[in-house]
Structure formats: structure tokens, C-alpha cells
Amino acid sequence: MPDTALPAPASLPTAEDVRAAARRIAGHAVRTPLLESPLLNDRLGGRLLVKAEALQKTGSFKFRGAFNTVRQIADAGVQAVVAYSSGNHAQGVAAAARLCGVRATILMPADAPAIKLANTRAWGAEVVTYRRGREDREAIGARMAADRQAVLVKPYDDPRIIAGQGTVGLEIVEQASALGLVPDAVLVCCGGGGLASGTALAIRAGWPDVPVYAVEPDGYDDHVRSLAMGRRTGHQATEPTVCDALMSALPGEVTFALNQDLLAGAVTVSDDAVLGTMATAFETLKLVMEPGGAVAAAAIMAGRHPIGGRTVIAVNSGGNVDAAMFARALARGPLL
Amino acid sequence: MPDTALPAPASLPTAEDVRAAARRIAGHAVRTPLLESPLLNDRLGGRLLVKAEALQKTGSFKFRGAFNTVRQIADAGVQAVVAYSSGNHAQGVAAAARLCGVRATILMPADAPAIKLANTRAWGAEVVTYRRGREDREAIGARMAADRQAVLVKPYDDPRIIAGQGTVGLEIVEQASALGLVPDAVLVCCGGGGLASGTALAIRAGWPDVPVYAVEPDGYDDHVRSLAMGRRTGHQATEPTVCDALMSALPGEVTFALNQDLLAGAVTVSDDAVLGTMATAFETLKLVMEPGGAVAAAAIMAGRHPIGGRTVIAVNSGGNVDAAMFARALARGPLL
Numbered sequence: 001m002p003d004t005a006l007p008a009p010a011s012l013p014t015a016e017d018v019r020a021a022a023r024r025i026a027g028h029a030v031r032t033p034l035l036e037s038p039l040l041n042d043r044l045g046g047r048l049l050v051k052a053e054a055l056q057k058t059g060s061f062k063f064r065g066a067f068n069t070v071r072q073i074a075d076a077g078v079q080a081v082v083a084y085s086s087g088n089h090a091q092g093v094a095a096a097a098r099l100c101g102v103r104a105t106i107l108m109p110a111d112a113p114a115i116k117l118a119n120t121r122a123w124g125a126e127v128v129t130y131r132r133g134r135e136d137r138e139a140i141g142a143r144m145a146a147d148r149q150a151v152l153v154k155p156y157d158d159p160r161i162i163a164g165q166g167t168v169g170l171e172i173v174e175q176a177s178a179l180g181l182v183p184d185a186v187l188v189c190c191g192g193g194g195l196a197s198g199t200a201l202a203i204r205a206g207w208p209d210v211p212v213y214a215v216e217p218d219g220y221d222d223h224v225r226s227l228a229m230g231r232r233t234g235h236q237a238t239e240p241t242v243c244d245a246l247m248s249a250l251p252g253e254v255t256f257a258l259n260q261d262l263l264a265g266a267v268t269v270s271d272d273a274v275l276g277t278m279a280t281a282f283e284t285l286k287l288v289m290e291p292g293g294a295v296a297a298a299a300i301m302a303g304r305h306p307i308g309g310r311t312v313i314a315v316n317s318g319g320n321v322d323a324a325m326f327a328r329a330l331a332r333g334p335l336l
Numbered sequence: 337m338p339d340t341a342l343p344a345p346a347s348l349p350t351a352e353d354v355r356a357a358a359r360r361i362a363g364h365a366v367r368t369p370l371l372e373s374p375l376l377n378d379r380l381g382g383r384l385l386v387k388a389e390a391l392q393k394t395g396s397f398k399f400r401g402a403f404n405t406v407r408q409i410a411d412a413g414v415q416a417v418v419a420y421s422s423g424n425h426a427q428g429v430a431a432a433a434r435l436c437g438v439r440a441t442i443l444m445p446a447d448a449p450a451i452k453l454a455n456t457r458a459w460g461a462e463v464v465t466y467r468r469g470r471e472d473r474e475a476i477g478a479r480m481a482a483d484r485q486a487v488l489v490k491p492y493d494d495p496r497i498i499a500g501q502g503t504v505g506l507e508i509v510e511q512a513s514a515l516g517l518v519p520d521a522v523l524v525c526c527g528g529g530g531l532a533s534g535t536a537l538a539i540r541a542g543w544p545d546v547p548v549y550a551v552e553p554d555g556y557d558d559h560v561r562s563l564a565m566g567r568r569t570g571h572q573a574t575e576p577t578v579c580d581a582l583m584s585a586l587p588g589e590v591t592f593a594l595n596q597d598l599l600a601g602a603v604t605v606s607d608d609a610v611l612g613t614m615a616t617a618f619e620t621l622k623l624v625m626e627p628g629g630a631v632a633a634a635a636i637m638a639g640r641h642p643i644g645g646r647t648v649i650a651v652n653s654g655g656n657v658d659a660a661m662f663a664r665a666l667a668r669g670p671l672l
Contacts, residue, residue: 033369035391038431039458054622055371095374115619234353279659283451286390286624286655319622323615325664330659 007147012257013159015205018166018198021068025153025167028099029032029064031058034175034313037284043336046307048300049183051172052287054319058119060245061168061195061317062092066153068164070096073151079103084141085114086132086244088318089155094123107141111242113290113322156194157252165195169202172313182207184310187296189317190214190223190248191264193255199315200262210265213305215295217241217274223259225249230260242271242325245292245318269295273302275328276335281316282326283334290321291329301336307322342451348593351497351541354502354534357404361503364435365400366392368504370511370649373620379672382643384636385519387508388623390655396581396629396655397504397531398428402489404500406432409487415439416486420477422468422580423452424490430459441484443477449580449626449658455632487579487587492530501531505538509651518543520646523632523654526550526559526602527582529591535651536598547600549641551631553610559595559602562587566596578607578661581654582630602634605631612671613665614661617652618662619670627665637672 034049041047053061062085070081070093083093084107097104104125108117109132121127128144131135145152154161169186176183185204190196195212200212214223219237226233234250241247251259274291277298281289289297296314299305304310370385377383389397398421406417406429416527419429420443433440439463444453446470457463464480475513481488490497505522511521522539526532529550536548550559562569568585577583587595605613610627613634617625625633632650635641641648 030369033366033391038393040456042458055369058372059622119375122378139650282624282659286395288618288622288624323618323669326618326668327663330663333659 011260012161012254013201015198015201017159017163018170018202019236021163022167022170024071025064025067025164026140028067028078029167031171032056034172035287036284040280044300044307046309047311048297048307049313050285050287050297051168051313051315053168053315053317054288058091058095059318059320060139061165062088062093063095064167065161065164065194066092067096067099068103068153069098069160070152074100074102078151080148081153082107082141082145082148082150083153085155086136086247087112088245088320088332090116090120091123093153094120094125098124105144105150107137107144107313109204113320116320119320145179146287153335155237156192159253159254162194162198162258164198166202168195168315169199173202173206176210176313181209181311183210183313185305185312186210186212187299187305187312188212189246189293189295189315190216191225191292192248193251193259194201195315195317197258199254201258204262214259214263214266215299216266216268217243217246217295218268220246221268222250224268226256227260227263227266232256233271242274245290246295266297267304269298269302269304272332273298273335275332277301278326279332280334280336282330287316288319288321289316290318290328291325293318348590349499349536349537351645352539353495353499354506357499358503358506358576360407361400361500364403365503368392368508370508371621373625376616376620380636380643382645383647384633384643385512385649386621386623386633387504387649387651389504389653390624390629392608394427394431395654395656396424396428397501398424399431400503401497401500402428402437403432405438405489405494406438406498408496410436410438415488417489418481418484418486419445419489419491420473420475421491422583422654423448424581426452426456427459429489430456430457430461430655434460441480441486443473443480451658452656453494459556465546475499492528495590496536498530498591498594500534502534502538504531504651505535507540509542512649514655519546519649520547521641521648523551523648523650524548525582525628525631525639525651526552527628528584529559529587529595532650533591533594533598537594537617540598548598550602551594551635552597552602552604553582553631554604554606556582557604558586560604562592563596563599563602568592576611579628579631581626582631585620603635603640605634605638605640609634609666609671611668613637614662615668616670616672618666623652623656624655624657624662625652627661629654
């Protein structure tokens with residue numbers, strides 16, 4: 001899936017690129033807290049810490065990679081960017097563009113959550129919608145970029161994006177170390193693999209012995225399949241999932257080159273477990289998780305990854321969820 | 337309202353007592369973040385930062401004062417405490433007692449939110465219920481204390497409690513200073529006045545020129561009345577409010593002695609504004625606020641305290657809300 005608006009990555013990002021990204025986003029991105037609930041830990045029989053990227057600017061981790069990338073694009077003298085996204089990358093790029101003083105045009109699926117469409121516009125971006133599954137967003141994105149003399153900011157398959165998302169992992173290492181703890185595992189929500197690869201890069205640089213796992217929705221198991229096959233392999237899902245942020249068809253080229261080396265594995269969780277985890281997070285952590293942002297914690301709560309007696313850090317990737325979907329999670333009730 | 341189980345306070349707490357409390361709770365209480373949403377700020381036409389005590393251990397600021405007090409009681413060799421509370425002080429005392437290795441018995445209204453009753457028990461406390469408005473909780477609490485050779489931990493009218501809650505204000509000064517800002521005002525949720533007086537003590541020690549305002553639910557305006565009258569004056573409310581945490585009848589003796597000097601004023605907000613603020617906080621801050629925990633932010637969002645062009649810090653006091661009440665807030669929709 002090469003495109004002409006960006007040069008092909010010369011090399012894979014490194015842990016030093018993540019540190020450079022951390023310096024670039026400092027003062028712009030939120031250093032999000034690691035949250036935990038002693039009562040939830042009692043119920044789990046282990047210790048769960050949640051890296052709360054719902055509290056990040058724009059409500060998801062996507063601002064980190066977007067700012068790290070748009071800042072560099074703007075510094076190179078480019079005055080416009082385009083992006084395609086189901087919603088969180090859209091808001092991240094829109095916010096980064098506003099802060100860097102460049103124009104942003106974002107291509108979004110017409111059925112994206114209303115909050116994601118509204119907030120992308122509120123950040124000052126022009127929003128163009130397309131029909132998910134019926135139009136080729138990458139082709140439309142490339143054409144929009146050419147029309148507008150703009151640079152395409154990919155959602156995940158770019159070393160600058162990956163390095164930016166990796167600051168999540170860097171902060172986890174710093175924050176856990178300040179608490180005097182080294183976790184037994186780190187679990188990361190996974191769509192195209194940008195957050196997973198960046199986080200794994202930083203985690204394994206800081207803690208070479210700590211395994212990092214990707215978590216996907218049941219059916220959308222392209223990382224499970226790809227890690228098993230040793231090559232990028234698509235999922236076979238035909239039904240939608242509540243995890244609108246995690247519906248990408250295939251691991252990225254750059255992200256998978258990293259993830260193949262860095263990840264200890266991948267697991268999946270059901271939509272019901274995701275909704276139950278959102279309700280548990282509401283009750284115990286007081287955090288609003290969006291469905292796609294709840295899969296890593298759901299893997300712990302649903303027992304897909306054993307925690308008994310151990311300490312696990314789960315990344316919550318975002319909190320941009322419509323009230324109706326959140327009410328559905330509350331009506332379902334806590335998983336644990 | 338003297339009781340025999342605790343000596344009367346010899347003197348009012350000072351800013352130095354707040355600093356001592358901060359040292360005592362360090363490593364036990366969460367240093368909660370100051371949250372903000374640029375999109376919410378756009379809508380407000382000002383800058384609102386929210387001190388998110390929903391993310392505190394036990395889901396409210398009450399853990400701070402409870403731990404500061406129970407730690408001192410336990411260090412004096414006492415092995416049991418009792419408390420009366422609508423729910424947040426209950427959980428704070430239960431958690432503090434568990435951490436300090438003393439027994440806790442908590443008197444709670446039978447109609448307290450289910451989450452507050454369940455969590456108080458989950459922290460290991462014995463819970464005794466009474467009928468709100470029909471039984472005298474202070475008399476029952478004093479009797480329970482005598483029966484159990486236990487020390488009563490009052491919900492607010494104790495210098496140790498006030499000093500503990502004041503660590504909210506101390507952290508606000510430190511965190512805002514780290515951001516390079518001094519707010520134009522600080523707004524605090526107010527029931528018995530413990531959080532308001534402690535926070536005001538620390539805020540005015542750090543920023544002598546920054547006014548601190550208490551915020552109450554419409555009808556439960558005992559601080560508005562008391563500040564106007566220059567003496568402790570009860571409210572006239574007969575209808576319940578959604579703000580179960582803020583239904584105390586009268587300012588405390590110790591708290592009002594401080595608040596009378598330290599507060600710049602008090603305002604009230606409607607239940608509807610509270611529910612709308614909870615929905616706005618869900619959408620923009622990704623934070624779960626309970627009704628009583630939303631009144632300070634509601635005063636800003638509903639225009640009861642003008643923010644145009646200014647920077648205001650509102651304390652969110654907690655997030656212990658049942659799913660049904662939160663669903664009601666979501667159904668009401670964002671105030672702003």
C-alpha cells in the first residue's frame with residue numbers, strides 16, 4: 001500500500017526516536033496517569049494498572065503520533081495535511097494541525113461515532129466523509145492530498161507516528177519505575193499496530209524481560225493470525241464490532257516489522273467483555289473508556305490473559321464514545 | 337454538636353497542618369491530575385481546569401482527610417474507629433482503617449447509593465444503616481463508638497480532617513504553578529465545608545489574592561446563608577437533591593470558623609445543571625463525576641460564576657455514582 005504523498009520509510013523507528021518524540025510533544029500532550037483501583041485488584045486477585053489515554057488531549061493516544069508527525073511536516077514548510085481515520089487519528093491530526101498552524105482535511109467514515117465527527121470539526125479541520133467498506137479511503141486520501149498540495153498523515157504505518165505513540169510506553173516505564181514496580185506484562189489495544197509497536201519499542205527498551213501483548217476484538221484478529229503465520233495476514237470478520245477504532249483489515253508494513261520482533265503474542269476479546277469492562281471501569285476507575293480503548297483491560301477482566309497474583313499494565317487507548325453506546329455498557333453491567 | 341468521643345479542637349488547622357497532612361498521605365493517596373479540555377474551553381470562552389478527585393483512592397477526596405486522621409488515631413494506639421457518612425467519608429474511613437490496621441464500623445443512610453454501601457463493605461468495614469431524616473446519626477455514632485471502644489472520625493468538623501482535605505488545595509497550587517498559571521478563582525464543592533475550608537486554607541496560603549468560592553446545590557444553601565448572616569445558618573430544603581453527598585444541614589463549627597474568613601463567597605446550582613455537567617464531563621473530560629462532585633464545574637458551565645476570558649479551577653470532589661443516575665445524566669445530555 002505505498003502512496004506517493006510520503007516517502008517510503010527509510011528505516012524502522014528506534015527507542016531513540018521515541019525519546020525524541022517525547023521531547024517534541026512535551027508541553028503539548030498530557031502525561032496521562034496510571035490508574036488503579038484496590039477494590040478492582042481484590043476482585044481480580046492481581047494488580048492491574050491502566051494507562052489512561054482517554055485523558056489525553058483529543059481523548060485518545062492518537063494526538064501523540066499526530067503531533068510528532070505534523071510538527072515535523074510543518075517545520076519542513078508544508079502548510080496543509082490530510083488524513084483518513086475512523087475518528088481518533090482524525091481528532092489527533094486536527095488538534096496537531098491547529099497547534100502547528102497548518103490546515104487539515106480529514107477523510108472519515110460516514111458512520112463514525114458522532115462525537116468523533118463533531119470534535120474533528122471543532123478542532124478546525126475540514127471533514128470529508130466516505131462510505132466504509134464501499135470506497136477506498138487510501139485512494140481518496142491520496143487524491144485529496146494531491147488536490148490540496150498537502151502531505152498525507154497516515155494513521156499508523158509511519159515511523160514518526162509509531163515513535164509518537166511509543167511515548168505511551170516511555171511514560172509507562174517512567175511512571176511504574178517511580179512506583180517501584182516492574183509489571184509482569186503490558187497489554188495494548190491493537191488496530192493497525194501503531195500503538196502496539198511504539199509501546200513495545202519503549203517497553204522493551206526499558207524492561208527487556210517484560211512481555212508485551214496486543215489485544216484485538218474477536219474476529220478482527222489480524223495480529224493474532226499474522227503473528228502465527230509470520231507474515232501480514234488479514235482477518236476474516238464480516239460482522240461489525242463495537243470497537244470502531246480497531247477495525248483495520250491488516251497490520252501495517254512498518255508496524256508489523258516491529259511487532260513481529262517485539263510482541264510476545266496477541267489475544268482477542270468479545271464485544272460483550274468489552275462492554276462489561278467499560279462498565280467496570282466506570283464503577284471502579286471513574287474513567288470513560290471507548291469500546292476499542294477497553295480491549296486490553298478486557299483481556300485481563302475476561303481472563304484471556306491470566307493475572308492471578310501478578311501485576312499487569314493495560315493501555316486504555318481512548319474514551320471517545322457516544323452516550324448511547326456508553327449507556328449500553330452501563331445497562332450490560334460490570335464484567336467484574 | 338459536641339460529642340464525647342473526641343476532644344474539642346484546641347485550635348483551627350493551619351497551612352502548616354495541611355503540609356504535614358500531605359507528608360502523611362504521600363504514597364497512600366493519589367496525586368490526582370488537573371484535567372482540561374481545549375474544546376470545552378472553546379465552548380466556555382475561558383479556561384477551566386478540573387481537579388479530578390474522582391480518581392482518588394475510594395473515588396473521592398474523602399480518603400485524604402480520613403487517612404490523615406485515622407493514621408494519627410492508630411498511631412495513638414487506638415484499634416477501632418467509627419464514622420457516619422452518606423457514603424464517601426464512609427469509604428475513605430474504611431480504606432484508611434484497612435491501610436492502618438484498625439477496625440472500622442460505619443453508620444450509613446439506608447438510601448445511600450448502592451455503590452457507596454457496597455464499596456464501604458468491600459474495604460472491610462462493618463456497615464450499619466439508619467433512616468436519613470428519621471434517626472439522629474450523631475447520637476447513634478456516639479453510642480456505637482462507646483460500645484466498641486472506638487474513636488469517632490467525624491466527616492468534616494475536625495482539624496485533622498480539614499487539614500487532610502486541604503491537600504487538594506496544596507496540590508492545585510503545585511500543579512498549576514508547574515503549568516505556569518495562577519487562576520482567577522478556585523471553586524469547591526461544599527457540603528459540611530471540610531473540603532472547602534481545607535482547600536481555601538492551602539489556596540490562600542499559596543496565592544493570597546486568589547478568591548475561593550463554595551458551591552452548593554440549589555436549596556441546600558447553608559453556606560450561602562451563613563456567609564450572608566455571619567453565623568452558621570441552616571438551609572430550608574425539604575426536597576432531596578441528586579447531590580446526595582451535599583445534603584448536610586449546617587456548616588461545621590470548625591469549618592465555618594475558617595470559611596467565614598477564607599471564602600470569597602458561595603453560589604448554588606440546579607440539579608439539572610449538575611446532570612448536564614456530568615454529561616459534559618463524560619463527553620469532554622472522560623471523567624465520571626458524581627452529582628455532588630459536579631457542582632463546582634456546574635457553577636462555571638451554568639454561568640453562576642462568570643469565566644469569560646478567565647482561568648478557573650473547579651474541584652471535582654468525587655465519582656461514586658450509580659449507573660442509573662449516570663444514565664440519567666447521559667439522557668439529559670451535555671449542558672454545554
